[in-house]
Amino acid sequence: MSAPVSTKPVPVPDAASAPFFAGALAGRLMLLRCPDCGTFQSPTAYLGVPVRPRCLRCFAAPLEWAASSGQATLYSFVVMHQLYDEAFAAEIPYNIAVVETEEGVRLTSQVVDCARGELEIGMELEVVFEQLGDDVAIPKFRPRR
Ligand SMILES: [Zn+2]
Secondary structure, X not given: OOOOOOOOOOOOOOOOOHHXXXXXXXXXXXXXXXXXXXXXXXXXXXXXXXXXXXXXXXXXXXXEEEEOOOEEEEEEEEEEOOOOOHHHHHHOOEEEEEEEEOOOOEEEEOEOOOOHHHOOOOOEEEEEEEEOOOOOEEEEEXXXX
């Protein structure tokens, strides 16, 4: 049985972001890590931004892919009431969240399985993956259990 097909915009993995999306399909949140200083960095892959080629701290290259623990805290969020895309009409109002992973990487995502009134800066979260069709999954976060 195949996954339900979303009408939402679906990211298209490319060669540079393939490890991120392969990890997501396997239930792992993949980040970039510097082989020299160990600093973790955002892949930004699922936002359509090119994967960074060098460490932002020490400029070493190439960066390597490494799995996050999947643990995070809520760094910031907004609640969207304005409809910008019909594909999201059924979800209004929904949140857009910036989470900070245990590795110190901030990602723009969404908190799911959480009532709007229960969103709180600093709350503990864990990664979950939303399947968008058969070939793509994206990370979201839910309150840690
Ligand atoms: Zn570095």
